[in-house]
Amino acid sequence: MTTIHGVGSAARFPRPISTHTIDAIQLRQKKNAKKPEHLCLLILGERGSGRSTFLANLCNYPDYTQSQAVEVCDPRRSHIAQKLKIIKKHLDLSSHINAPMILDLVIMEGFGDNFDNSGTSATISAYLNTQFENYLAEEEKIHRTGIIEDTRPHACLYFIKPNMRGLNDFDIEVLKKIQKQVNIIPILTKADILSQPELVSNKEIIKRQLRDNNIEIYDFGNDRIGDVFSYNDMHPFDKYTRSQNINEMVPFATTCSKLKYVHPWTAETLHIRKYSWGELIVEDFSNSEFAYLKGILFGSHVQELRNFTQNVLYETFRARKLLERRSAIVESNSIQQDIHHSMHRIVGLHFKQSDNSSKLSPNKLIDEKDQLLLDYERKLRDLETRLNSEQSKSTMSSIP
CATH class of the missing domain: 3.40.50.300 (P-loop containing nucleotide triphosphate hydrolases)
Known part of the structure; x- marks a missing residue:
């Protein structure tokens, strides 16, 4: 020294x-x-x-x-x-x-x-x-x-x-x-x-x-x-x-x-x-x-640090974020298609009941309609849960 x-x-x-x-x-x-x-x-x-x-x-x-x-330490607030x-x-x-x-x-x-x-x-x-x-x-x-x-x-x-x-x-x-x-x-x-x-x-x-x-x-x-x-x-x-x-x-x-x-x-x-x-x-x-x-x-190393942040760290985040968005869109479209098919089945079941009421048991038709409605409600809840989850993640990531 x-x-x-x-x-x-x-x-x-x-x-x-x-x-x-x-x-x-x-x-x-x-x-x-x-x-x-x-x-x-x-x-x-x-x-x-x-x-x-x-x-x-x-x-x-x-x-x-x-x-x-300079913050003065208050003993009365030391536990906070x-x-x-x-x-x-x-x-x-x-x-x-x-x-x-x-x-x-x-x-x-x-x-x-x-x-x-x-x-x-x-x-x-x-x-x-x-x-x-x-x-x-x-x-x-x-x-x-x-x-x-x-x-x-x-x-x-x-x-x-x-x-x-x-x-x-x-x-x-x-x-x-x-x-x-x-x-x-x-x-x-x-x-x-x-x-x-x-x-x-x-x-x-x-x-x-x-x-x-x-x-x-x-x-x-x-x-x-x-x-x-x-x-x-x-x-x-x-x-x-x-x-x-x-x-x-x-x-x-x-x-x-x-x-x-x-x-x-x-x-x-x-x-x-x-x-x-x-x-x-x-x-x-x-x-x-x-x-x-x-x-x-x-x-x-000023430029090296900036380049690594842009080309590696940020690009990794960007790719992951875009993939998450794409997956969310695919899942949302899949749920919407399932709901659409379920609605068609319910409507078809209604006409089927009207045309063939003498051939099918009323209790069986009611049970089938109830099951389709339950499936429809479940898929709606799943979609709502996923949307709320995405919104929560977005809110947490926006914390300064």
């Missing part, structure tokens, strides 16, 4: 990510300098997981945590479970990362804070499903108003507290529920409280739990760290080399701080974490994986 002794120190000051020559950003600037990239992030993390400080460092918005209303709140932030990061970028944050406030969090995963899944529903509805419009507003989260930053147990049952439940709806990127926060062996052990435990529970997270494939940063940005003493695979860092171990420090030579703003033995620079590649993750999110 890097120790800073003062302004005149000869310690290595890393250039913050805002001045890093990220190849992907430069290419996008040359290709289309006026059109900003858009990225939507879903933020999931329990209170005390370092979520707010991470976002303040990521977006360089010092007033992020200050803008949130707090509802999950959805906080949305719309940020323009163009000046921060030297590239046109619009960032939307969807923060689930109160995530995992209750004693009973059994309904949390369903609520988050319903929100994600609603964003897909809204996008599909806009696509199906005959007369569109222009570019479709994309509110679908392109990645979920899932914050995990450092411990030697890895994921808990609640984490596993949530990740299983949303894995088919959003790209999951796990983050191990407050990594500075762990020794290097403990950090390695924590990562291995989390990876094993993800495999054992068949939880799919975003796969970087064969992408290397060298694909994210240029040669000038890397240093021989950094934690990773250019040839290493990005998947080796997952879950990303980060260390963040609210304390800012102005670089004495470049006047750039850094985030500093103080200790009794010295100070740690959050943006230093040799200290944590924060700078690597920031370069991935805002540089090399």
